[in-house]
Amino acid sequence: MKNIPPLANPAVNSLPPMKAGLFVWGFGAVFYLLGFFHRVAPAVITGELMQEFAISAAALGNLSALYFYSYVAMQIPTGILADRWGPRRLLTLGTGVAALGTLMFALAPGILWAGIGRLLIGGSVAVAFVCLLKLAANWFAPSRFALVSGLALFCGIMGAVFAGTPLRLFVDIFGWRSVVLFSAAITVLAGVGTWLFVRDYPHEKGFKDFLITAKPAASHKKTGYIADIIQVFSYRNTLLxxxxxxxxxxxxxxxxxxxxxxxxxxxxxxSPAKAASLTSALLVAWAVGGPVFGWLSDKLKNRKRLYLTGCAVAAAGWIAIVYLPNLSLVQLLFVLLITGFFSGSMIISFAFAKESVPPYLAGTVSGVINMGVMMGPMILQPLVGLALDRLWTGEVLAGIRIYSAIAYRTGFTLMLAWILLSLLLLLFTRETGCRQMPH
Structure with missing residues (x-):
């Protein structure tokens, strides 16, 4: 596929309606939803995985984090591949590899094959978000791009919600391997639908292309990919x-x-099912908070102050969750909802970073920021597991290690340290005022 699409047929006068764009975009959204599902599914089946593979908390943390290792590694290459191959081809390939990885994980006889499956899943679903952004730019008016981007995050987090209480209930009935196998089948169907119905540009379905897809940016500079990455990191806001x-x-x-x-x-x-409901509530609040903070940031023409507020409230929420163990379930639910909602402020990162670099580096900086986003869980999940193992008292129930309150509090302190660092670093960012910074 050529980098620059052919011009739309002059005889075609109509731009694609919203429903046509949503139909095409929706197949990528299903894949993104499945990616989030696999991202958090281990939380609900920790006991089954530790018992099945006879592993410790540290080993389970590493198994879960393998998803993030390959996901992070694929972020910048995904941007390059999306430009060269187009989202249709890349999404179809991604669903195929994800289905293979899911199948390997479901049938894994041991921890090695389960780990390889997680690696394949993480690396393949990494293409979903970038392809969704590219389809949004191609199939929707520029004024709708932020709205559709917010819908993408919402769809992803709904996948994480399905990996909460619904997953726990199905695992209790059918077993974790059967449920994961079913998700592999859904991934195959998503891939087939992508190949049959998704097209990279509106003109491929008989509509007129939006100008944003028909004309390359005049300010784009032909530099090497490595040079672009180095330049992106030369801007203070990007690094922060x-x-x-x-x-x-x-x-x-x-x-x-x-x-x-x-x-x-x-x-x-x-019970695990009730606990999964609480973690799902946290994710739902995050899903709602993202679009709200994105819209409010645009409306107030402010990035830094709103981001600081969101991060500060989220940090306070995590401190309460970790250090106030006597909260009632109602109080805990309230704190989780507030924490999740204000955590939605992280969506400001993408617009904030894009406005901090020259326009021709917008794609590169999006990949870089998304890489930074996923480095959080990639690093923290195994570190918390390591802390739990170090403070394990030897207690076991039904073949599963039981950890004390002190162990959990020590492990979660690592999370608190990073979010407090985030709050500190935000003070050093430079406000863009929702405008492209002069360079």
Whole structure:
């Protein structure tokens, strides 16, 4: 596929309606939803995985984090491949590899094959978000880009919600391997639908292309990819925003994506299903908070102050969750909802960073920031597991290690340290006022 699409047929006068764009975009959104599902699924089946593979908390943390290792590694290459191959081809390939990885994970006879499956899943679903942004730019008016981007995050987090209480209920009935196998089948269907119905540009379905896809940016500079990455990091905001969202998302996905369910069952004496409901509530609040903070930031023409507020409230929420163990379930739910909602402020990172670099580096900086976002859970999940193992007292129940309140509090302190660092670093960012900074 050529880098620059052919011009739309002059005889075609109509731009694609919203429903046509949503139909095409929706197949990528399903894949992104499945990616989030796999991202946090280990949180609900920690006991089954530790028992099945006879592994410790540190080993389970590493198994879960393998997803993030390959996901992070694929961020910048994904941007390059999306430009060269187009989202249709890349999404179809991604769904195929993801289905293979899911199948390997579901049928894994041991921890090695399960780990390879997680690696394949993480690397393949890494293409979903970038392809969604590219389809949004091609199939929707520029004025709708922020709205559709917010919908993308919402769809992804809904995948994480499905990996909460619904997953726990299905695992209790059918077993974890059967449920994961079913998700592999859904991934195959998403891939087939992508190849049959998704097209990279509106003119390929008989519509007129939006100007943003028909004309390359006049300011684009033909430089090497490595040179672009180096230049992106030469801007202060980029370097800071590479680290900042990792603290917020690291807390969210380390808790809701792995250690939150066993922590809540141990500390509050509730069932895994009820604990999964609480972590799902955290994610739903995050899903709502993202679009709200994005819209409010645009409306107020402010990035830094709003981001600072969100990060500060989120940090206070995590301190309460970790250090106030006597909260009632109602109080805990309220704190989780507030923490999740204000964590949605991390979505400001993408617009903040894009406005901080020259326009021709917008794609590169998006990949860099998304890499920083995922480095949070990638680093924190195994570190928390290591801390738990170091403070393990030897207690075992049904072949599963049981960790004390002190162990969990020590492990979660690592999360708190990063989000507090994020709050500090935000003070040193330079406000853009929702305008492209002069360079």
């Amino acid at each position: 925003l590479f680290i900042i969202p990792g603290g917020i998302v690291g807390c969210l996905l380390t808790f809701s994506g792995l250690w939150g369910v066993p922590y809540l069952t141990t500390m509050h004496g509730i």
